[in-house]
Amino acid sequence: MNDSIAVIGGGSWGTALAILLGKKGYSVDMWLRNRKQCEEINYTRENIKYLPGIVLPNNVKATNDIEKAISGKKVIVFSVPSHGVRETIKKVKGKIKDDQLIVNVAKGIENDTLLKISDVVKEELPRVKYTVLSGPSHAEEVGKDMPTTVVAASKEKKVAKYIQDVFMSPKFRVYTNPDVTGVELGGALKNIIALGAGISDGLGYGDNTKAALMNRGIIEIARLGEKMGAKKMTFAGLSGIGDLIVTCTSMHSRNRRAGIKIGEGMSLKEAVDSIGMVVEGVKTNKAAYNLSLKYGVKMPITEEIYNVLYKGSDVKNSVVNLMLRDKTHEIEDIIETEDFDW
Known part of the structure; x- marks a missing residue:
């Protein structure tokens, strides 16, 4: 299993998932737009703006270079607001390869088109494998290692099970579901x-x-x-x-x-x-x-x-x-x- 993961978006949920994956031993590149915020996170080891009081593992690094973040990663986690998913994908559309796995954790519907996020991703990246990770999961509690249970849904069983293995931990239980x-x-x-x-x-x-x-x-x-x-x-x-x-x-x-x-x-x-x-x-x-x-x-x-x-x-x-x-x-x-x- 590839030991390097990209998290696109450094809000509270993206940060919590980066911490979770970092604690599992993955090297995580977390992309944020703001260079100054990236520097602050890397220096203080804390996302003071969105998830204060929780220390990031040393194998989680913040970057504002999105191409660097996704390069060579088997798994790319999209944790940007739903209305920004298409815009963000367009930034790296020609850089994402068909064998990379997209995991969406945003919860919303594209207003102009009324499309689900899976449909937006399919329009922009028609050949990539897609999973949605969702469930009752406050970032503040996941960041503090409080027991949490979610579901990974993909149309392909092997993809859902792969993502299940990536995220599963003693404090983060993941079920699978085919109903995207x-x-x-x-x-x-x-x-x-x-x-x-x-x-x-x-x-x-x-x-x-x-x-x-x-x-x-x-x-x-x-x-x-x-x-x-x-x-x-x-x-x-x-x-x-x-x-x-x-x-x-x-x-x-x-x-x-x-x-x-x-x-x-x-x-x-x-x-x-x-x-x-x-x-x-x-x-x-x-x-x-x-x-x-x-x-x-x-x-x-x-x-x-x-x-x-x-x-x-x-x-x-x-x-x-x-x-x-x-x-x-x-x-x-x-x-x-x-x-x-x-």
């Missing part, structure tokens, strides 16, 4: 529900409200996912319910924290600015809303959050709208499509 679409959509769309959970907290609502949002949220995520070709059971797994739970309940979650600020009365811009890092759920919400229209899927929570973020709707009115929707069955998708004598 389901794993990607679960990881992306849960950020929308986390925004809603934060808004609920900001309004002063309690656990009942959050539980309802999470439960009905995973149902509408799975509903869209099935329409897009995903397997329903994937949304009951780590990248579905697992990631939804951790993102909706933890203060590590940027999406939940931004939602709290909105619930407390901040504007969208004020809330995002106060977080100081990318809040993926904001852009993903617009994409998911447009996907729901494209596929004719009912996504009432996504729609109400869209109305709050992009149409200036009052958050309290949105809660009322959700509570007073037309009466329906809990398992409406089954009852409406199967022969039930009830």
